[in-house]
Amino acid sequence: MSAQPAPLFTDDRVANAVAALRAGRPVLVGGGTEYDVVLPAALAEPRWTAWTVRHTSGVLCAPLPAERAGALGLPPMAHDNQDPRSPLYTVSVDAAHGITTGISAADRARTARVLADPASGPADLIRPGHLLPLRVHANGVVGRPGHAEAGVDLCRLAGLPPVALTARLVGDGVGTAGDEDAALLAARHDLPVIHIPEVVEHRLRFGDGERGRVTRVTNARLPTVHGQLDAVGYRDEVTGAEHIALVGRPRTSVPLVAVHAECVTGDIFKTTRCDCARRIAESAAVIAQEGGVLVYLRRPGARVLGARDGHTWTTVDDGAAGAIVADLGYRSVRLLTGPGTAVQLARPGLTVLAVQNRPVSPLT
Numbered sequence: 001m002s003a004q005p006a007p008l009f010t011d012d013r014v015a016n017a018v019a020a021l022r023a024g025r026p027v028l029v030g031g032g033t034e035y036d037v038v039l040p041a042a043l044a045e046p047r048w049t050a051w052t053v054r055h056t057s058g059v060l061c062a063p064l065p066a067e068r069a070g071a072l073g074l075p076p077m078a079h080d081n082q083d084p085r086s087p088l089y090t091v092s093v094d095a096a097h098g099i100t101t102g103i104s105a106a107d108r109a110r111t112a113r114v115l116a117d118p119a120s121g122p123a124d125l126i127r128p129g130h131l132l133p134l135r136v137h138a139n140g141v142v143g144r145p146g147h148a149e150a151g152v153d154l155c156r157l158a159g160l161p162p163v164a165l166t167a168r169l170v171g172d173g174v175g176t177a178g179d180e181d182a183a184l185l186a187a188r189h190d191l192p193v194i195h196i197p198e199v200v201e202h203r204l205r206f207g208d209g210e211r212g213r214v215t216r217v218t219n220a221r222l223p224t225v226h227g228q229l230d231a232v233g234y235r236d237e238v239t240g241a242e243h244i245a246l247v248g249r250p251r252t253s254v255p256l257v258a259v260h261a262e263c264v265t266g267d268i269f270k271t272t273r274c275d276c277a278r279r280i281a282e283s284a285a286v287i288a289q290e291g292g293v294l295v296y297l298r299r300p301g302a303r304v305l306g307a308r309d310g311h312t313w314t315t316v317d318d319g320a321a322g323a324i325v326a327d328l329g330y331r332s333v334r335l336l337t338g339p340g341t342a343v344q345l346a347r348p349g350l351t352v353l354a355v356q357n358r359p360v361s362p363l364t
């Protein structure tokens with residue numbers, strides 16, 4: 001009996017996908033019953049483009065950012081978009097030079113490269129043509145978890161121009177290809193498969209390849225009733241919020257980390273319906289005395305009396321908190337309070353050794 005290969009973690013799976021794209025090889029992106037073949041437009045060449053035509057609907061798209069479409073003079077195909085599920089199609093294009101009819105795999109590969117070339121302008125393309133550019137969401141796969149956005153985000157993560165060449169995978173039957181077909185095809189051609197939620201999670205934890213998940217923007221000494229703390233401000237590159245990390249001076253080998261998500265009614269008005277005010281005060285006091293960091297996550301757009309306050313945790317929070325803790329240079333921490341499990345904060349290079357949730361008594 002042959003040994004099963006060890007399952008890959010999301011980070012490794014994204015790394016494999018990115019490595020394939022850098023080598024100009026396709027990645028199968030999707031999940032369930034819908035997969036796209038994704039190639040990096042900048043490295044598109046006839047062989048893999050022809051392979052893509054053979055295994056897909058043959059309708060090749062080129063997802064790209066809206067600014068890129070604007071710079072290349074590509075207006076929307078339909079001014080009144082009647083398909084709310086689809087990304088915005090622009091007019092179709094061919095490369096203005098170096099092709100024949102435009103429909104062959106070789107010609108469409110060349111058109112894709114022209115779309116991705118930062119030196120290209122409107123005059124390098126003719127309209128209509130045989131390739132369909134798609135304008136993706138400004139926040140990529142985080143804003144719209146579609147195949148088009150995943151393709152562009154993976155190209156960017158690969159350090160390539162953010163333009164993909166994509167087409168919907170079809171099976172042997174009359175429908176699109178599902179998980180099993182995609183896995184078989186990938187195994188036969190030694191290609192990575194990646195699911196869209198994995199790309200979303202990677203973006204939420206590590207950023208988009210050009211910017212990290214958070215950017216350090218300010219710092220100051222902050223005297224508090226609990227003692228001196230260093231306040232470090234971070235811009236969240238996904239949500240736009242400005243988070244704050246309160247760092248205690250004593251530096252222990254495995255510092256404490258407390259993560260708190262904004263809860264206006266608890267933090268400011270000290271409602272007795274939750275223990276947020278007490279939790280922050282206790283965490284700040286412990287961090288000031290013993291060292292470590294209290295990460296305070298802001299929640300842009302949260303309603304003051306809404307359900308989305310400091311009591312619910314999402315990957316958006318975990319990703320920001322983990323990125324902040326890693327940026328502060330911690331490699332090994334003990335979780336004092338915050339997300340339910342240590343693994344939510346952990347990432348390559350950051351070990352969360354122990355969950356040390358201290359009991360918090362109700363407000364009096």
Ligand SMILES: O=C(CO)[C@H](O)[C@H](O)COP(=O)(O)O
Pocket residue numbers: 036057059060061085086087145146147148149166167168
């Ligand atoms: O099949 C298509 C084009 O041929 C899809 O419309 C395209 O791949 C975009 O997919 P999504 O809406 O998931 O971003």
